[in-house]
Amino acid sequence: MSLAKSDPYLRRYTLGERINHWLVAISFVLLVLSGLPFFHPFFWSLTGLFGGPTMTRILHPWIGLFMVLMFAIMAVRFFKESLIRRHDIQWLKQINDVLLNRDEKLPPVGKNNAGQKLVYWLMLGCISLLLITGVMIWQPLVGEAMPITLRRLASLGHAYIAFLAIVTLIVHIYSGMWVKGSFQAMVRGRVSKAWARHHHDLWYEEEMEKERKHREISRRHDSSGQEAP
Numbered sequence: 290m291s292l293a294k295s296d297p298y299l300r301r302y303t304l305g306e307r308i309n310h311w312l313v314a315i316s317f318v319l320l321v322l323s324g325l326p327f328f329h330p331f332f333w334s335l336t337g338l339f340g341g342p343t344m345t346r347i348l349h350p351w352i353g354l355f356m357v358l359m360f361a362i363m364a365v366r367f368f369k370e371s372l373i374r375r376h377d378i379q380w381l382k383q384i385n386d387v388l389l390n391r392d393e394k395l396p397p398v399g400k401n402n403a404g405q406k407l408v409y410w411l412m413l414g415c416i417s418l419l420l421i422t423g424v425m426i427w428q429p430l431v432g433e434a435m436p437i438t439l440r441r442l443a444s445l446g447h448a449y450i451a452f453l454a455i456v457t458l459i460v461h462i463y464s465g466m467w468v469k470g471s472f473q474a475m476v477r478g479r480v481s482k483a484w485a486r487h488h489h490d491l492w493y494e495e496e497m498e499k500e501r502k503h504r505e506i507s508r509r510h511d512s513s514g515q516e517a518p
């Protein structure tokens with residue numbers, strides 16, 4: 290128990306959560322690389338990465354399904370911590386303070402800040418719509434059964450939504466680089482207590498409370514064990 294007392298780190302993500310996240314990230318990037326050639330001829334050479342245009346066309350929807358499955362698991366895991374709370378609205382209202390690094394003026398932040406929560410909800414919306422529109426234009430599996438007007442609308446929607454998802458991902462990666470220590474969190478799964486207190490003070494307090502209770506229980510357990518004989 291003395292180990293927990295002196296441990297300067299907090300666990301932010303379990304191994305399962307990290308593997309899940311990186312599978313989403315890798316499949317998402319592959320999805321973008323295999324989708325861009327069909328968006329504009331400028332990206333046509335990217336088809337070489339997937340064994341040519343035909344293979345790219347065949348693989349893209351299957352990579353999409355894999356990504357959707359991985360994302361669905363991650364979305365369930367991160368659902369609770371992504372719910373928008375009152376202090377998140379205040380955080381968003383003070384976005385200028387966020388951008389100017391005036392952290393001391395910001396309201397308390399839980400495990401995720403409002404920006405991270407927005408990324409979650411935007412991705413949830415985009416990926417759901419990408420799945421629906423993607424299936425609608427999937428030829429020859431589904432697409433041919435769709436009326437042509439619907440297929441055209443789905444195709445247009447698919448491209449616009451993909452664009453929004455890519456912009457969201459760029460913002461997500463940029464914020465990870467901006468807040469130093471975030472990548473460590475998703476790679477190693479842990480952050481220093483100082484980092485947690487600085488960037489996610491509410492979450493830090495909750496974790497410290499859990500740690501205090503845990504220590505209290507094991508202290509009681511130890512002392513009752515000593516009294517027993």
Ligand code: HEM
Binds near residue numbers: 310314318475
């Ligand atoms: C492709 C490169 C990606 C990189 C480099 C990246 C990086 C990161 C990092 C560093 C974190 C930890 C942030 C923290 O704990 O403070 C994180 C968390 C997260 N990532 Fe990613 N990510 C990527 C792709 C994605 C994709 C494609 C999605 C969803 C479609 C996604 C969704 C999330 C979510 C929901 C979290 C937890 C909440 C948050 O911190 O935003 N990530 N990511």
